Amino acid sequence: MANLLALALSQYFCIKPGLTSWTTQLCCFEVPKHANLLYVLGGVLLFALCLQILTGLSMAIHYLPSAANAFESINELVRKFKYGWLVRSAHVNGASLFFCVLYLHIFKAVYYRSYIGSRKLVWVIGSAMYVLVLCTSFMGFVLPWSQLSYWAAVVITNFVEAVPAAGKWIKLFVLGGVNVRDPMLKRFFVFHCFVPFVVLFLAVLHVVFVHLATQNSPVPNRLPLHDSCVKMFPFFALKDVMFVFVYLLVLCFLCLVAPNTFLSRHNYTPANYYVTPTGIKPEWYFLPYYSVLRGFESKLFGVFAVMSALVFMVLMPYTHENLSSTVFESFYKLSATVLFLSLFCLGIVGAFEFGFYSDLVLKLCTTWCLAFFLCPCASRCWRELKLKILKQSW
Amino acid sequence: MKFSDELSCSLACVAVAIGIGMVAWPVASQFVPNAYSVLASKLEVNLSAISPGHSITISWLGTPVFVRNRLALEVKAARRGRVCELKDKLARNANFGPSCLAFDRNRCVDRRSENWLVVLAPCTHLGCIPDVTSYGWYCACHGSCYDLSGRIVKGPAPENLKVPKCVYKTGLLIIGK
Numbered sequence: 029m030a031n032l033l034a035l036a037l038s039q040y041f042c043i044k045p046g047l048t049s050w051t052t053q054l055c056c057f058e059v060p061k062h063a064n065l066l067y068v069l070g071g072v073l074l075f076a077l078c079l080q081i082l083t084g085l086s087m088a089i090h091y092l093p094s095a096a097n098a099f100e101s102i103n104e105l106v107r108k109f110k111y112g113w114l115v116r117s118a119h120v121n122g123a124s125l126f127f128c129v130l131y132l133h134i135f136k137a138v139y140y141r142s143y144i145g146s147r148k149l150v151w152v153i154g155s156a157m158y159v160l161v162l163c164t165s166f167m168g169f170v171l172p173w174s175q176l177s178y179w180a181a182v183v184i185t186n187f188v189e190a191v192p193a194a195g196k197w198i199k200l201f202v203l204g205g206v207n208v209r210d211p212m213l214k215r216f217f218v219f220h221c222f223v224p225f226v227v228l229f230l231a232v233l234h235v236v237f238v239h240l241a242t243q244n245s246p247v248p249n250r251l252p253l254h255d256s257c258v259k260m261f262p263f264f265a266l267k268d269v270m271f272v273f274v275y276l277l278v279l280c281f282l283c284l285v286a287p288n289t290f291l292s293r294h295n296y297t298p299a300n301y302y303v304t305p306t307g308i309k310p311e312w313y314f315l316p317y318y319s320v321l322r323g324f325e326s327k328l329f330g331v332f333a334v335m336s337a338l339v340f341m342v343l344m345p346y347t348h349e350n351l352s353s354t355v356f357e358s359f360y361k362l363s364a365t366v367l368f369l370s371l372f373c374l375g376i377v378g379a380f381e382f383g384f385y386s387d388l389v390l391k392l393c394t395t396w397c398l399a400f401f402l403c404p405c406a407s408r409c410w411r412e413l414k415l416k417i418l419k420q421s422w
Numbered sequence: 423m424k425f426s427d428e429l430s431c432s433l434a435c436v437a438v439a440i441g442i443g444m445v446a447w448p449v450a451s452q453f454v455p456n457a458y459s460v461l462a463s464k465l466e467v468n469l470s471a472i473s474p475g476h477s478i479t480i481s482w483l484g485t486p487v488f489v490r491n492r493l494a495l496e497v498k499a500a501r502r503g504r505v506c507e508l509k510d511k512l513a514r515n516a517n518f519g520p521s522c523l524a525f526d527r528n529r530c531v532d533r534r535s536e537n538w539l540v541v542l543a544p545c546t547h548l549g550c551i552p553d554v555t556s557y558g559w560y561c562a563c564h565g566s567c568y569d570l571s572g573r574i575v576k577g578p579a580p581e582n583l584k585v586p587k588c589v590y591k592t593g594l595l596i597i598g599k
Binding site: 182186187200206215301303306308322326381382 | 483544
């Protein structure tokens with residue numbers, strides 16, 4: 029049976045140019061020798077996604093998507109069912125850990141420029157997955173219907189309203205009514221269950237395209253090609269498996285020793301429509317976006333800034349493709365590191381109340397992010413303009 | 423390709439597009455509630471329970487509403503400021519016209535009962551519920567301050583707190599149409 033399946037799969041994939049067969053791809057795929065620890069994160073992420081789907085589905089068995097029962101149903105799962113606490117804890121902490129690994133994975137791709145050339149599509153699929161995962165985790169955050177979930181939903185849907193022309197309509201579409209109540213909770217539950225499978229499908233595509241394009245190396249073109257690569261199996265496959273265990277170890281630590289690291293007491297209070305708790309803030313992986321959103325006086329500008337950041341990210345393979353002979357290339361790695369540091373700073377700013385210094389940090393970091401995305405475009409335009417002028421003057 | 427082939431091809435494309443549209447339209451529309459589920463409703467509030475200087479929060483159509491019985495001192499304080507200095511110069515009062523200016527008398531339920539102030543509780547910035555304070559309201563989410571008339575004086579909120587449609591009869595307040 030397994031052989032038949034492998035045969036069918038290999039025949040299917042053989043049609044695609046560049047892919048030999050399913051099994052040989054798995055065994056004989058070549059990985060650059062220089063691939064460092066950051067290169068195992070993709071495999072770990074795939075495992076983490078499957079684990080999230082598994083724990084999520086087992087929680088969905090107990091969950092009741094209604095404003096009156098949602099909070100209590102999670103409570104019952106934790107208290108009345110065997111290992112319910114473990115499943116919930118693994119899902120909650122797994123989400124945070126997933127984002128931790130995901131951000132490192134994205135950092136790797138930006139730092140080593142794994143998005144150019146034949147890997148353009150890999151990056152575009154990856155960033156689409158990132159946006160989907162952000163949406164999914166936000167919807168999952170709303171599901172327990174705690175104080176923090178409810179007010180997060182209220183605040184974010186009010187941001188959606190700021191979108192010009194379509195804002196009111198989109199808000200009605202998301203809420204399914206005037207207020208944040210049952211209709212929204214139900215559709216969030218359905219989408220939270222459904223979207224991860226879309227992400228899983230995209231993840232498979234992501235891997236297939238990596239295999240089509242061959243893997244990037246941190247030290248490109250240092251050695252002759254036949255010398256610079258080793259087989260994926262067993263060397264890198266075992267390395268991946270080892271880091272899956274490291275991931276599990278950290279997850280176990282979080283679940284068993286510090287299960288409330290990423291939670292606050294407002295996560296354990298049922299939603300109260302009449303009182304907003306003081307000091308609400310989103311999950312840590314949303315904090316950079318949150319600080320930009322609230323940093324602008326007008327809601328529209330905030331929404332526009334976040335949307336443009338996501339669009340810039342998707343378009344990066346096209347804007348940052350040709351950095352050669354620009355000043356930017358010489359300090360690309362430094363500027364990429366500063367980009368991620370500034371995102372980190374934005375996150376810290378988002379976690380606290382506004383003051384003079386946090387406002388300054390916010391402005392500096394936002395400017396740097398904007399510069400990182402726009403400078404290559406601008407320099408390319410400038411070069412082409414100069415060439416045009418030179419041609420005309422000749 | 424022959425003309426007749428092109429014609430039948432494009433006709434087929436149009437038919438498929440119409441078919442997809444006919445399926446997608448109702449599927450997408452069912453996300454949005456129809457007019458009947460947002461029925462108008464009336465809510466009666468017994469005002470005798472609210473002593474001067476106090477405020478209550480009630481739920482009207484699922485939205486929290488502040489009903490505040492202001493002291494004479496507070497009314498005086500609310501009327502002291504100048505409208506031209508306000509961030510939002512419109513009254514945002516459903517009982518008066520949309521172009522009414524944000525004088526305190528335009529913010530009240532009607533002009534005879536100046537001590538009663540009825541406003542929708544959600545902050546006009548992002549919908550958090552502000553806390554009742556001695557100088558008006560303070561929203562802890564992003565630091566918007568509203569004065570004793572529910573008008574925005576400081577912070578990111580773009581508009582004054584909205585006044586819903588309501589009628590005042592001695593000792594009784596009817597919110598809604």
